[in-house]
Amino acid sequence: MQAIAAWLVARPQNAVIGLAVTLLLPAPQLTSGVIMVLLVLGQGTKLALIEACIAASVLLTVSLIFGVSISSIVTLMAGTWVPVLLLAALLLGSRSLALTVQVSVIIAALTLLGFYIVVVDPVAFWQPYMTMMAELVEQNNLQLNLELLTAEVMTVSAVLAFWMLYTAGLLLGYALYKRLPQETSEFGRFRNLNLGRVIAFTMAVMSILAFFVDAAWLQNLAFILFVVFWIQGLAIVHWMHAEGLLPLAALIAVYVLLPFLQVLLMTALAAFGYMDAWFSFRRRFKKA
16 A cells, blocks of 8 residues: 555656546545545645646546546546545645544535525435435345435435545545655544544534424434544544554454444444543543
8 A cells, every 4th residue: 555655646647547547446436535635645735636637637538539428527526536635635734634524524514504405305306316226226126125215314324425435535545645655744643533522512402402393404413413423433443452452353343344233333433432522531541
């Protein structure tokens, strides 16, 4: 990984190739997003933006030659590169990983609120996607309870999915940047990540209001502000391993089990991270 990261930031043409090729791989929002974060941190925002424009020109030219939809390529590039580029630029400017992730949480919350302001009828908005998923399930004989896929579930899932993709791209890109052979800047360690009491307090207030007010947007906002703390819970797991409290096998097991026990494990990590935001378990342990 160190050699790949060094190759990408060594020359602009390598960066262009990396951005263009990874955009065509599976899960481009993650793979190409990681490269974008690495380039911004390793080369600066201006050069990374120029390289992205060149890569976009190459991809658009290839799309014209092979008759691929230009609008779909533009949407893919914008949805993949722009969010992580802005997050990486914020990380570079603020020099704080914690602050950058906190801002990403605020943006996710504002995105949810913006959706409910702009979209008058969420059911009608999600109906074409739900119909398409029903057809895919029927054609492939998949075991999926479509009754659970309500408009509210689709809305929350979409916001969380994109937040996780872009946040994961930021964290992985930062990890690659730290492995470069040349001297790198220190913006904070992932294992020390803390979303802070402000977000924790906001989540508590939203939960209380949602208990008394029957508003879907309020309930979904409280839910999102709780779930995002799973990333802090995961950071605590890394911290416990670094402090010798958790063996490497246990850390690996968390990542292995995450796809299979996604809801259960993420809920446990979110609860752990949320409690840490209030009581600072890591700081208390060091003092003890």
